[in-house]
Amino acid sequence: MRLRRSMMFIPGANAGMLSNSYIYKPDSVMFDLEDSVSLTEKDSARFLVFNTLKENLYGDIETVVRINGVETPFWEDDLDMAVRAGVQIVRLPKTETVEEVKELEQRIEKIEKDCGRTIGDTKIMAAIESACGVVNSVAIAKATPRMVAIALAGFDYLVDMQTSRSSGSEPELFYARAAVLHAARAAKIDAFDVAYGNVNDEEGFLREVEIAKNLGYNGKSLIHPRQIELLHKAYAPAQKDVDHARKVVAAAEDAEQKGLGVISLDGKMIDPPVVHEAQRVLLLAEHS
Amino acid sequence: MYQNLDDISISIVSGSDLERKRKDIVDFLAAGDLRIDNQVTTFIVGAFPDDEHIVACAGLDKNVVKCVCVDKKMRGSGLSVRLGTEIVKEGLSKGYDDLFLFTKYINSRIFDGWGFKPLVEIPDVVSFMDYNPRQLDYYLDSLKSALRAGDRIGSIVMNANPFTNGHRYLVEQASKECDWVHVFLVREDVSFFSYETRLTLVREGVSDLRNVVVHEGSDYIISHATFPQYFLKKDEEITEQASAIDALMFRKYIAPSLNINVRYVGTEPTDKTTAMYNVVLNKFLKDCSYSDKKIELKEIERVKFQDTAVSASRVRRLIQEHRYREIVDLVPKSTYSYLNKLFVNKKERKSCHEN
Amino acid sequence: MKIKKRGIAGTLESSDVMVVINPHDSQEIKLIVQSKVEKQFGSSIRKTVKDTLEKCGVVSAVVDVRDQGALDCVIKARVEAAAYRASDEKNVKFGDLS
Numbered sequence: 001m002r003l004r005r006s007m008m009f010i011p012g013a014n015a016g017m018l019s020n021s022y023i024y025k026p027d028s029v030m031f032d033l034e035d036s037v038s039l040t041e042k043d044s045a046r047f048l049v050f051n052t053l054k055e056n057l058y059g060d061i062e063t064v065v066r067i068n069g070v071e072t073p074f075w076e077d078d079l080d081m082a083v084r085a086g087v088q089i090v091r092l093p094k095t096e097t098v099e100e101v102k103e104l105e106q107r108i109e110k111i112e113k114d115c116g117r118t119i120g121d122t123k124i125m126a127a128i129e130s131a132c133g134v135v136n137s138v139a140i141a142k143a144t145p146r147m148v149a150i151a152l153a154g155f156d157y158l159v160d161m162q163t164s165r166s167s168g169s170e171p172e173l174f175y176a177r178a179a180v181l182h183a184a185r186a187a188k189i190d191a192f193d194v195a196y197g198n199v200n201d202e203e204g205f206l207r208e209v210e211i212a213k214n215l216g217y218n219g220k221s222l223i224h225p226r227q228i229e230l231l232h233k234a235y236a237p238a239q240k241d242v243d244h245a246r247k248v249v250a251a252a253e254d255a256e257q258k259g260l261g262v263i264s265l266d267g268k269m270i271d272p273p274v275v276h277e278a279q280r281v282l283l284l285a286e287h288s
Numbered sequence: 289m290y291q292n293l294d295d296i297s298i299s300i301v302s303g304s305d306l307e308r309k310r311k312d313i314v315d316f317l318a319a320g321d322l323r324i325d326n327q328v329t330t331f332i333v334g335a336f337p338d339d340e341h342i343v344a345c346a347g348l349d350k351n352v353v354k355c356v357c358v359d360k361k362m363r364g365s366g367l368s369v370r371l372g373t374e375i376v377k378e379g380l381s382k383g384y385d386d387l388f389l390f391t392k393y394i395n396s397r398i399f400d401g402w403g404f405k406p407l408v409e410i411p412d413v414v415s416f417m418d419y420n421p422r423q424l425d426y427y428l429d430s431l432k433s434a435l436r437a438g439d440r441i442g443s444i445v446m447n448a449n450p451f452t453n454g455h456r457y458l459v460e461q462a463s464k465e466c467d468w469v470h471v472f473l474v475r476e477d478v479s480f481f482s483y484e485t486r487l488t489l490v491r492e493g494v495s496d497l498r499n500v501v502v503h504e505g506s507d508y509i510i511s512h513a514t515f516p517q518y519f520l521k522k523d524e525e526i527t528e529q530a531s532a533i534d535a536l537m538f539r540k541y542i543a544p545s546l547n548i549n550v551r552y553v554g555t556e557p558t559d560k561t562t563a564m565y566n567v568v569l570n571k572f573l574k575d576c577s578y579s580d581k582k583i584e585l586k587e588i589e590r591v592k593f594q595d596t597a598v599s600a601s602r603v604r605r606l607i608q609e610h611r612y613r614e615i616v617d618l619v620p621k622s623t624y625s626y627l628n629k630l631f632v633n634k635k636e637r638k639s640c641h642e643n
Numbered sequence: 644m645k646i647k648k649r650g651i652a653g654t655l656e657s658s659d660v661m662v663v664i665n666p667h668d669s670q671e672i673k674l675i676v677q678s679k680v681e682k683q684f685g686s687s688i689r690k691t692v693k694d695t696l697e698k699c700g701v702v703s704a705v706v707d708v709r710d711q712g713a714l715d716c717v718i719k720a721r722v723e724a725a726a727y728r729a730s731d732e733k734n735v736k737f738g739d740l741s
Contacts, residue, residue, distance in 0.1 A: 048716075080737060370656065380649065
């Protein structure tokens, strides 16, 4: 089990941020080659991200590279660099169809073979950024065993939907949030909620975190380091939940030691999913 | 709408874009008590993409950085270094090996963060800085190969546009008084005659004088960078600062490389720029507040022909008026034979053709 | 890899390094390094730059390095980017660079 609460976004052309961001300890780090990198720096960003990955600066932090979209002249070079550098996850922006994911998968496999990486080692995350992507999200989420998460990206989606960001309960994202999360859960993979752009608005950020957390999202894409700690705190379980989870896990271990097929706590039978959830709560508690 | 530093986009503005944005840049500079410099052909502009509201700019006039301004609210935010990076890249991409800037003495620290270091300074007034001091080292090294021993080592810096009997007289006087004379030719190619032509004519014009060495000029001696006003229109007001920097550059770097201890200039009765330059030169070659060795300035009375000082500008005027025959008395044979080939023969060929 | 023109990569920002690679008229690497951590890391910076150029197959160049305290991986990346830009080479072989 791996926590994916915070996916910290780092512009791939920014040497300072690439060098230092591990100190904020996000769960995942996403090196961006797409929107944050100007056309004139696409080449230099690849070299920076490649060497940063090779240096293994980020240790246990999960590494993600956001490549340019398959409609651009950049994505193949981006992918070649990322797979050869040993990135854990490739994030495909503006995913709309299963075919795009299949094309990406084939390309990854070819590079893995070529550079001697285990086939299937490179995982995929699809970013859903349009109405078409939301509608196809179930198929996208199930398109390949490499798919470990899908992420909703709000900015382009709202443009596509002919609306814009509101404050408060954010009705404009209701359907997309619910649909993408369902697709992820149906495919048994993780889901990331949209990034919150106004880094100075702590209150607004936390309001969004509550929405995502209560819906069941694993976490959010983040654009500023200061959002990491806020998010992790918000995802921290309450002490009574931690206490309860400890009991559940202890009961499960006890049952396993005794070779019992059934787990029980205080005279009640416990299903495996409850044990799983308890383990997740303890993991969250440990990392909060 | 919130504004985030990372949102500021930095763009290169030149040509028709510059014309379109000129007024915005002028207004932005005015708010920072600065004036736009019309010699600037490229600006690096930092602005918020939504409304194009300018928050920073820096201009490039050839290899000289000018018109640098960052919005007060943005200072200390890292925007200045982004601006510096882009202006340096732009200058280097254009092929310049070194970049220069003048700044108020108190602001020189800002440009230290851009990789610029002071070459010479007038304390509490102005700093003249450059990006790649190694280029100056290369130039000084090339000069040192012509190092000569002697008690009195003279020097003359001339534009020689073209080389006249006036220049010749000045070099001859110096040659008589000194063990060696180093002649530097202004490198800047903005004169009527090209640098290569001027250099050839100077070399030919002094070839009989055994103790005279002719050196190529550079960015570091009367150039667009060290002394921009030298190349502006004659009626422009000239400030002491501008020519002082060039004088200090000569005293601190050029002269010591060749053990030069005296500089020769012609007296200047008409040209205001040159007259002012001579006054300032005299002051800063000797000013005691600088530790570099003092240089004597020696003014030599201009040679005259028919009661008028012989000058390159007089020669150019005669050329423009097609009075070629009158030039013969004002320039050495070598210069005349070149001009003859260029203008007189051409004209005759042209008239043959017309016939 | 042949250096055909000036290639520039990097910035003057903290933790970064600006690398300028120029053609050279002799078969050697002429390396100029300026760093705010010169005393401590000067020789290590030089070694990283030289090793990276060697991996890229650059044998003749004048290289100007302005370091603002960049990590090794950033220095490598900036040298590689500048070298590729200076050589006009478009097909980067990431497999050979590590």
